[in-house]
Amino acid sequence: MNTDLVIEAEGLVKHFGETTALQGVDLVVPRGTVLGVLGPNGAGKTTTVRILSTLLTPDAGHARIAGLDVVRDAEQVRHRIGLTGQYASVDEDLTGRQNLVLFGTLLELGRAGARARADELLEWFDLTDAADRPAKTYSGGMRRRLDLAASLVGRPEVIFLDEPTTGLDPAKREAMWDVVRSLVADGSTVLLTTQYLEEADALADEITVVDHGRVIAHDTPDGLKRVVGGQTLEVRPADAARLAETAQILSQVSTGAPADELRKGMLAVPVADDEALTATVARLGAAGIAVTELSLHLPSLDEVFFTLTGRPASDETPGSPTTTRTPGSTDQEVAA
Amino acid sequence: MTTTTVARPTAPTAPRPAAVRQARPFPLVRHAAALTKRSLIKTWRTPEALIDVTLQPIIFLAIFATIFGNAVAGSTGDYLQFLLPGILAQTIAQGAIAIGVNLNTDLTKGIFDRFKSMPIPRSAPLLGAVLGDVVRYVIVAVVTLATGYAMGFRIRTDPLQAFAGCLLAVLFAVCLSWVSVWIGMKVRTSGAVQGVMFLIVMPLSFGSNVFVQTGDLPTWMQGFVDVNPLTHLVDSMRGLFLGAPLGNHVWWTLAWCVGLVATFMPLALRAYRRNL
Numbered sequence A: 001m002n003t004d005l006v007i008e009a010e011g012l013v014k015h016f017g018e019t020t021a022l023q024g025v026d027l028v029v030p031r032g033t034v035l036g037v038l039g040p041n042g043a044g045k046t047t048t049v050r051i052l053s054t055l056l057t058p059d060a061g062h063a064r065i066a067g068l069d070v071v072r073d074a075e076q077v078r079h080r081i082g083l084t085g086q087y088a089s090v091d092e093d094l095t096g097r098q099n100l101v102l103f104g105t106l107l108e109l110g111r112a113g114a115r116a117r118a119d120e121l122l123e124w125f126d127l128t129d130a131a132d133r134p135a136k137t138y139s140g141g142m143r144r145r146l147d148l149a150a151s152l153v154g155r156p157e158v159i160f161l162d163e164p165t166t167g168l169d170p171a172k173r174e175a176m177w178d179v180v181r182s183l184v185a186d187g188s189t190v191l192l193t194t195q196y197l198e199e200a201d202a203l204a205d206e207i208t209v210v211d212h213g214r215v216i217a218h219d220t221p222d223g224l225k226r227v228v229g230g231q232t233l234e235v236r237p238a239d240a241a242r243l244a245e246t247a248q249i250l251s252q253v254s255t256g257a258p259a260d261e262l263r264k265g266m267l268a269v270p271v272a273d274d275e276a277l278t279a280t281v282a283r284l285g286a287a288g289i290a291v292t293e294l295s296l297h298l299p300s301l302d303e304v305f306f307t308l309t310g311r312p313a314s315d316e317t318p319g320s321p322t323t324t325r326t327p328g329s330t331d332q333e334v335a336a
Numbered sequence B: 001m002t003t004t005t006v007a008r009p010t011a012p013t014a015p016r017p018a019a020v021r022q023a024r025p026f027p028l029v030r031h032a033a034a035l036t037k038r039s040l041i042k043t044w045r046t047p048e049a050l051i052d053v054t055l056q057p058i059i060f061l062a063i064f065a066t067i068f069g070n071a072v073a074g075s076t077g078d079y080l081q082f083l084l085p086g087i088l089a090q091t092i093a094q095g096a097i098a099i100g101v102n103l104n105t106d107l108t109k110g111i112f113d114r115f116k117s118m119p120i121p122r123s124a125p126l127l128g129a130v131l132g133d134v135v136r137y138v139i140v141a142v143v144t145l146a147t148g149y150a151m152g153f154r155i156r157t158d159p160l161q162a163f164a165g166c167l168l169a170v171l172f173a174v175c176l177s178w179v180s181v182w183i184g185m186k187v188r189t190s191g192a193v194q195g196v197m198f199l200i201v202m203p204l205s206f207g208s209n210v211f212v213q214t215g216d217l218p219t220w221m222q223g224f225v226d227v228n229p230l231t232h233l234v235d236s237m238r239g240l241f242l243g244a245p246l247g248n249h250v251w252w253t254l255a256w257c258v259g260l261v262a263t264f265m266p267l268a269l270r271a272y273r274r275n276l
Helices: A045-052 A074-078 A096-106 A110-124 A140-152 A170-185 A197-203 A221-227 A240-253 A275-287 A301-309 B027-045 B047-073 B076-095 B097-107 B111-116 B124-132 B134-151 B159-186 B190-206 B219-227 B229-242 B249-274
Strands: A005-016 A019-030 A034-038 A060-065 A081-084 A158-162 A189-194 A206-211 A214-219 A231-237 A260-263 A266-271 A291-297
Touching: A005 A045, A005 A189, A019 A034, A019 A045, A019 A060, A019 A189, A019 A206, A019 A214, A034 A045, A034 A197, A045 A060, A045 A158, A045 A189, A081 A140, A096 A110, A096 A140, A096 B027, A110 A140, A140 A158, A140 A170, A170 A189, A170 A197, A189 A197, A197 A206, A197 A221, A206 A221, A206 A301, A214 A221, A214 A301, A221 A301, A231 A240, A231 A275, A240 A266, A240 A275, A275 A291, B027 B047, B027 B124, B027 B134, B047 B076, B047 B097, B047 B134, B076 B097, B076 B134, B076 B159, B076 B190, B076 B229, B097 B111, B097 B124, B097 B159, B097 B190, B111 B124, B124 B134, B124 B159, B124 B249, B134 B159, B159 B190, B159 B229, B159 B249, B190 B229, B219 B229, B229 B249
Parallel strands: A034 A189, A034 A206, A081 A158, A158 A189
Antiparallel strands: A005 A019, A005 A060, A206 A214, A231 A266, A231 A291, A260 A266
């Protein structure tokens, strides 16, 4: 047993009646790192989290948190973990503060300790003004923050975040990412599930891709991006007549494939990294080609799955949010 | 959300749980107490959920005292003396239905996932909910007696015995509520909990001495009425409120209480654990 592996799972299998949710999931998370578990709906992400957080017992295989077995030593495991589910797991009739004080009391912080910890977390998550309102009056983003705050009451060393940003708008998503980063900076170990490669790329040290209850890839974000073809650069020249010229320039920055007309008047090429964007801007400028759209994309979950498995993701996934844009490369007209 | 991600206000070397939490005695009692408080806050926030324990005894007392008072006893006043302990028992038993309905809904929400992922006894959330409902049963007793007094009901014993009668009714409701909790854990929808519990509580209410003396019921029914826990509870209260002969009714009621808890609490807890 490697003590520096805070989360270890081997061969986790779970059936629900006829359906097999997990058919042998292995994963490891070293101390102080973030593991991103990437997969579509129904891939087994939530089931994995529920087994690791002692809510479910695996049918086969075993898992350890900080060396403690999640089944045999469940009670001790629960002292070390914090769980934030897909839906807000707080009491909607209680206020934000009452929720946090309740969890603090249940975690043996004592009356004064529970109150102090609640104040601290409310302030950190910018909920002080709403602290004394019932949680059901909170907006979606506020509920997520309260939910995450609730899982941090006991200062857990291992934090499970099950799709922490699903349904949040991009600004709130970025803020949630900052929270996760500061947790890790504090020494916590995080396992986060997501449907967005961009999210896993932004936060995770390593990514485990799951599909149909199986791990189909495990790599660093860079390694995974290399496998799935890095990023895609998309350019729409202002003058459609200069499409061919633009295509010529794009093939010079491409990692191999020639420029492809993705939609009418829109060219796309696979590129290795962000530098391709700068190079393209410079070359287009030199050629005097004006563009109306220029953007760099990470592959969507669908594209990742297509590359890894040769078929689309196993379940339908929300389409548009997966096509995300790299900051600073939004659709903008580049003066030529 | 404005940018809220300033540095964590705790020192990076914040003590880990083991250093903060001390092992304290009686974890189940303290955790159940904290969760009882949660239940009370919820009751306070949703007073409309108290209709079954406030308006219902008032309406039942008024309706049944008027209808049956003239038909059965010939006078509303005498019948009210007889009826009130029965209505109290009937309403308090029906009041125990709500907990299963509420828990069934609660389980589908994330809050129970959080409880289960915390280092607290698994039974604490259920125990907290059951104890939190004591306030509802106390409300039944207070409302029924207050309405009865306004209508002319009078206790003929002493306050201590009357208090003991109310206490017995509240205790019985707490014990009966484990049946509701168990069904709440077993069936899929809250509507079904309501339906099943209604099918249990209704025969108990009407197949008893709530409205008429056992002797006035059909003979084939009397066997059921004699073992019905509500009959014993009603006879106990008639003794403790009005000075009627107590016999062994208090003991029978207590025996039922023990039996209900001993049977249905383990069943409910087992179903709750399996519900994961």
